[in-house]
Amino acid sequence: MPRYLVGRLAGMAGVLLLVCLFTYAVFFLLSPDPAVQVCGKSCTPERIDQIRMNLGLDRPFWTQFLSFLGGLVSGRTYGEGANAVECAAPCLGYSFQSSQSVTDMIWQRLPVSATVAVGAAVLWLLVGVVSGLIGAVKNGTWVDRVMTGLTLGGLSIPNYVLALVLQFVLVVQLQWLPFPQAVPFGEDPGRWFLNFVMPWIVLAVGYAAAYTRLTRANVIDTLQENFLRTARAKGLAPHLVWRRHALRPALTPVVTVFGMDFAGLLGGALITETVFGLNGVGKMAADSIAKNDQPVIMGVTLLAAFFVVIGNVVVDVVYTVIDPRVRVAA
Amino acid sequence: MTIAPTELEVELSADSGPGGPTQPVGPPPAASRPRLLRALSRDVGAVLSATYIGLIVLMAVFAPLIVMVSGWTPYEFDQTAIDPNLGGVPIGPWGGISSTHWFGVEPGSGRDIFARIVYGVRVSMTIALAATALTTALGVTFGLLSGYFSGKVDHAISRVMDFLMAFPALIFMIAVLSALPAGNRGSLLVVVISVFGWPYLARIVRGQTMSLSRREFVEAARASGASGLGLVFREILPNLRSTIIVMVTLAVPGYIGTEAGLSFLGVGVVPPEPSWGQMIASSVSWYSVVPTYFAIPGLFLFLLVLSFTVLGDRLRTVIDSGEAR
């Protein structure tokens, strides 16, 4: 297994490097000249050339890419002399529009994004697994059919539509909830909670529906397994048959899917944060797109890709822990 | 000898006669097309979904005719339908729904919502269908190749798939689309969606191809002289038909949603060309005053996605039950 893990980590490093290269190349080709942005409105061609040289933009692609990688590992300095700006490691780039390093910008907004992501994940995991179990137990009854209908609805509703519906009903019409604002938890836990309820629901609905279906299907499949017949033939009480023999095999795949989904949330929360105006990383990405602030977009893209790749490896490792067939070779 | 083993075998075989007490020896016959349709036609959800999809498709096809009847094109500004003193709020209840504007008008501009819905679906459907077609072509081809030719080919394709799936597709799509010139957004959308979408189909096709490749009929074909691509497309592809049908039906709503989402974020279809996602996006600042403005396109969008999802779900149920081994 250690050999396997080493291979896995090497593969992960490879994919991350490729993601960096690909992203960097795409933005290198597509993005508007950063020198123009730095220069500002009253600008002369000579000044642009100077800035370009100053920032190393005149150098070939590979040189620039290597200094970007260097920045990731050990930080870098943009420009020279009085105008030089420091970007500490891990440096994901520097936004000349906001005069801030991308890493700092992400750090400032990460707590909000994390709150949205973790809350939604807890919500969908609970709702999804519980309703999936109910669906499996009540398989074929009207309860199951109603739940199937609801999950199809949950899968189909675009989250910005749901966000607008919820806001209109709960905030405008019924006035049960305040309009979401990122209130820090320490300030007022009650308001913090009320403010995040809608974002959590909106982000969680699609996932909850998918997890309901996944859990239901897995449990129903597991109930057909021969070892369940063995457990019943042993005379085990139904609750033991369920708890020990049905749930563990049925929920193992859910755990792994959850790891992947959670790792991909940075991209997934973009719409939710935008709709509710929550100042998280996703909203920052959307705003940067509007402002054409390419270093920020690239930084967020890379970060999100890092999460997915690392999530992949974590899931693999977790799997070796929870599934003895992987953990202990025959 | 009273009973020859031949008779025994006939007696025990699957077609020993109707209602016989023997269990079928082989797997049940594969779901054929007419059987599929018959099973689906008994399902209320599937019928309703298919009907709605049919109506929407007709609406898209005959959009110019429909708009002639309703009287307004999607690009006309009707200043008489909005109140300039109130910042352009539609005149009349329910967002200005009236006999002239069936679904009301856009706040601020006074454009006819009905006409924009009718035209908006053309964009959404075209993009979703084109993206589905491209994704399916890519996904099936690479999935088949990867699943059948294990080793280097599989390794290379799988790495590309891993790489694409590791990408935060939404952010990246937004970034790329925002950076590219707005000239031909429609085809760009299709290409970008497909490039990031095919690995998900390919992964499933790959898995099925791998398990089919282990079936003896593939070996039998090889022993018959088949090799390489001929074997893949003649022997394996027909067995993937059901999978592909289901995947396609489920991909369409996904891409309708993606297109709407990208338009909602402002990197999709370029105004003034209407699209449902974009209509919902522009309704965000009005939702408390003119709820119909987001409710109508929202409902149309939701129902369309739901219909495809239900149809795909039912298709899968029918196919799974008919082909359970």
Added chain:
Amino acid sequence: MTATPLLQAEHLVKEFPVSGTGGLLSRGDTFRAVDDVSLTVAAGETLALVGESGSGKSTTARLVARLIDPTLGTVRFDGQDVTGLTGRDLHAFRSEVQVVFQDPFSSLNPRHTVERIVTAPLTYQGRKPPGGSRAFTQSLMERVGLDPQQWQRHPAQFSGGQAQRIGIARALAVGPRLVVCDEAVSALDVSVQAQIINLLRQLQAEEGFSYLFIAHDLAVVRQIATRVAVMSGGRIVEEGPRDRVFGDARHEYTRTLLAAVPRIRPEWEARRRARAAERAAAAPDPVPADATESVRRGA
């Protein structure tokens, strides 16, 4: 046995990589499934290759049929080295050597009709079915004891035994001189199994082709083989004429294998035959149905 046997495999070795070992640079471990196997099949005879699971017998069959390539060793057919054949030459080989597989359903493409399955070998080799595809299919179906009217059915519409007959028809389509049967009767019920064994023998008598018959069931092998080779751990441990191997096994493993086969007591069997002969002589009618009642509480 003639000077040049129909099939001659020499020193075959097949190694498979062990999954999970080996990295980007290292080759990883290999598992030797077939370890220096040599065998010959003469024209018109049946060589049975017996062994337990993991003995390498199926891999050997696949090597001989050129479904996989050997790591080492050569396969000669009719004196000609066929180990490295490709393209047109391989097609020619494929029309001489055909395979019947274990699982009758798995070995028939569920999406294809009998017609398409049976004519596939010709199609893949770029030949036209003599007398038209339909007539050709029907004549083959008749030869293997199937209803020729069912030429357009799909495999799922047949029973296991019938499906295996389709598999045999497919093998016959190209007029092979060697048919490799890989556990061809193992998945079948005993009464159906007897039928297929019969069919295989009858076809051999008619066509004069040879069988390489892979099986784990020694009793079945006894019914069909002319010579027997016993495999264990990737090697042939004993080889010889059927009656010699069954009657006077020389290798320890063969003896263990033979001793392990469950048997119906010979004296019961002899009495049953005698009774059956009596009954056949006395009356051709079957025993009345209520005969079962009399033995119901026989204890």
Added chain:
Amino acid sequence: MTSTNRHPTQAGFLEVRDLTVSFPTATGRVDVVSHLDLDLEPGGALGIVGESGSGKSLTSLAIMGLLPDKATRSGTVRLDGEDLTAMPESRLRRVRGDRVAMIFQDPLSSLNPYYTVGAQIEEAYRSHRRGVTRRQAHRVAVEAMERVHIKDAAHRIDHYPHQFSGGMRQRVMIAMALTTEPELLIADEPTTALDVTVQAQILALLQEIRRDTGTALVLITHDLAVVSEITDHIVVMRAGECVERGPVESIFSDPKHPYTQALLDAVPRIDDEIGALRSLTTTGGRP
């Protein structure tokens, strides 16, 4: 617990009467087992033989009350005079795995891959013996594994099913069945998935257990030679019905029903004279 200290009852030890199992299909209910009677004395060995689709496996599940939900069952199953079909589920559960144990065809899929074999054997024991400590259960499990001749049982007990070979897994299944010293062991095709040498070992083990513990055995198989070796009574099933029954010797030496005769004719034999091949060739081919 041997057969001698169990007083023989008038009705027999296992007495199945008029057992019918049916499944709903598109064309109505289909009887997969119909009007089946079975009798077994304490410590006896009954073989149920049939080809695929004969309903022999469903019979065993019907006796245990483990049929799938869709199936319906009628008739009675008496164990020592008690009707299992009339028992509430909670009491039936105390019979299952305690007085009647079962082993199945495919030992790999019949064992839960997520738990060690030890945990699964102990579980069987503890669920029927209240107040047993973990340590006692562990000891019983090790003993059971030793009894089925698993070498190094104390060490192997912590292994997972996938770490065992096919034959060893079936031994684990048997060990699991033995912990509660059942009066009846139902073995459903216990050796079909195994190699012939391993099959011989498992059959020998079943014989040994019967000899040592007096457990009664119901052996379900398609293999006539196997039943002829280890059972004393036989029921031949076809299409859900019993076509013939009787002591093993009379079935094999003088089968009355044409189906049984044909079945015996079809069995390929390893120890026959060559002349026996005629029974196959003469009826060969199709018209």
